[in-house]
Amino acid sequence: MAEENAGEIIVAGWMDYEPADRDPMLGHLVEVGRRTREEEPGCLDYAMTADPTDVRRIRVYERWVSQQALDEHFTTAHIKDFRAATTGLTRVGVAMDVFSVGAARSLR
Template sequence: MLIVAGTIVTQPEGRAAFLDAVQPMVAATLNEVGCSEYVFSPDPNDDNRIMLYELWDGQASLDAHFASDHMAAWQETRKGLAVAGASINKYMIDSVESLG
């Protein structure tokens, strides 16, 4: 299992446009085999910050996502958005325990 998580920082007033623009890619990704979660969420404490959370069943599924047509289209779309920076990491998970 893989978790991809991180933050995207938009330039001032850019967060809403980013979240609107990413929705088609999110919808397509949630239909991909091996994707359990795919979320871009506004940070309630920072008007320019977006939290990213993805849950994949393995590297092959994530690789297929990166090679998808909708990911290629997103890469072009995001070039026109007011993104100031990003920090995104992949975590390889070998066990999971419920906390609640």
């Protein structure tokens, strides 16, 4: 059995918010993404984007060096600040998966 912290981790999926809450949430995600990329060496990529065809949807993509790096991310001050700032925003759906990367190759 593979060790839980043995390789890169990808988090991918989507979150739906009430249409009036999506853009405010994206604003908060821009800030938390900036801080995550700057302050967390275990973060390889962190991107949250508005879906251009759905006024509720935010697409999620994160890439981490390990499960441990992702776990530590949830304990940071900027995540605590983010959670406090977004408490009043209404999420109406979510589908996210965590993938353990076994191998990767360039698509050039």
